[in-house]
Amino acid sequence: MRFVARAGGAVALALAVVPVAPAQAASPSTDGNNNRIACNTEALKNAIDNANTKRGGTIDLAHDCRYVLTGPDLLGGANGLPFITTPITLHGGKGTVIERSTAPGTAQFRIFEVAGPAGFLTLDDLTVRNGHTTGDGGAVLVDPGRTLLLRSVTLTNNRADGSGGAVQSNDGRVILHSSKVDGNTAGDTGDGGGIAASGGVLSIDSSTVTRNRAGADGGGIAAGDALVTISRSNVDRNRAGAEGGGIASSGHLTLRSSHVDRNTAAEGGGISNLGTARIEHSSVIGNVASGNGGGVQNDGTMTISHGSINGNTSTQEEGGGIHNTGDVWIARSLIKDNVADDEGGGLWNNGSATAESSDIIGNRAGTTGGGVHNVDGTTVLTDSTVVKNEAADSGGGIFEASGEVTLNRTRVKENQPDNCRPVGAVAGCLD
Template structure:
């Protein structure tokens, strides 16, 4: 497996792919058109075994069928965890139809197991037009990762018009765990999954994750990344998609980024974190273009976004988020915000819109209607704790603080610079301490 930079600067993962051959699956059902397999778990297992033996192929599933799995497949994969179906080791496509699902039985006494595992030498699993439900990855370490699908090193999972729902992992990745492979999600739903560790919906340990025109909603993580968790050297490109209404007991209600995040025309809204980063927690490089971070909540800092690395935000909305500090954005790294809006965010103590402790720059941005609510709270629009905040061609208006710095508060030893910026109509004052910020009347 090797990483290769594309012409556009994004990163792709180059993987060896074995050419897919056409295979006619075993256990054909003559009552279904196009040689669709019978609606039984045994027929599906036989078909996967047969396809693996022939070097790959396409398996047509019966429309409207629930393929109920009630036992662990005897041959475990490299993860070491139990699976409901044979390990996919060649390029295989499962093609469903209206009402088709593959699921672990919910009958009392059914053992816990994930549904799919994708492994060497040439595993490339494509799921097309079906639902995968009720998988449960059981065990410690990798065995407990990926409630619906576990993707091994260098392998690929492609989802097209697929729903992954009500799956669970004792460890990471309530629905999917990507262990240094490649996962592509198109026009699909990852919702209502649960992880005991990181990544309530999807956990990506290195490798590449691409999500397009899809939803990762209402998932829960017992640790970090309610919707999605990225580890070091993982890459996520999120396009025209949503990561909404997820929850994490720890950090990052929506997305935990410890890798590389590229978010375009997507929204991360109404997520909840028990600690930092209600919407997004980013400790590595991130680019947000035409994004929405609205209505997120953090128990401590960074209602919309918590940033400790290098973050670029353009043409985006960070609105109506809440936290103890930094209702909209809490920055202890380097953040550039251009042509964006920070509006109606709430902090209990400091920095309703923006809280900065390193380097923050805004250009052509509106910081409007943010507030602090606690007794003695300061910096309704901006609270500069230390480091430098530079506001260029920016409007800071109608923000409120309980004590001082309704618009901007500059802590001792820090620096706020206004360049062609208007700070007006804030309450109880525009800038504090009075006379310390050049170009701003108290």
């Protein structure tokens, strides 16, 4: 998208500023590409224009200042600020906010669009809020091949009638560090209440994605054919109308030293995976699905190592902890205290499931398979325990409806009302 230079500083219409403290005066540039601007929205717009003209720069924003936008930028399309077409850094500080006005009658527009030919937007130590677009990306839209970097940033109360309540990336690159994506919303048929990535790269480190909502998939994060890495972060209390209350991924997901807790969806309360996923040293705790997969819904390929799948619930269907129709490999992990209204309190398997050196403990099923329910699948448990699980009907530990369950040096004991059913179906299981 081609950037059009602004005609002059007095041209901006439909803009207001509400300073919290007296505006700071502009200070001289240090190198020709760096600018400190006062608490004035028109000054911010002009600084972005100048940085684009100079092929990039750093803009230092006023502290204790709200840059309030009351209409789309005249030269910024459906955005409150000019297109970001070069490498630009906006550096804030204590109390720095960029926001769309909430006054009655304010038009709908997002705040930023990172566009061509070399758009790279870095936001540092500030809050972006109240963006509302009829399309995708309530706060920020990242065009193909462009980059958004967030450092110590809060994106809150943004809305997209499409996908990406806060951020929509279309085959771009989005990086979050020590940031928060909180209370954003995607539309009734939209994905990614917090962040939606359609291809490209999404990297989240030491950050929180919380209390976001999507009408379709990915209450917190929706990623389609994207490379997603989440490290040392929390994805919690998000809600999806369809799949993946916390995370919905059909690309490549790595979750490392992170927590996906207390999310809600129709399927896959915590995580819905249609692609390839690796969960390492992470927890999926206290999530709820009205349908299958209270904690995890896996229809792709997934590995879980040193993980905890605990206290999740399927309120009406199967797989309180994990509902698997793909391939799942579990190592040195704990599946505990999960509940399914129907089958498979801990694990419901219709694909290939392998657990090594893992514990399936204290799970409950409303019908069969308190610990494990296997139907037309292959389940192999090695050096593991299936203990103190409960089923209302039978197969408190393991229920093999069809398919094959293999036990290698695995203890199945103290389950209620029995350990394995049908009798003799699981070799090596004693009642």
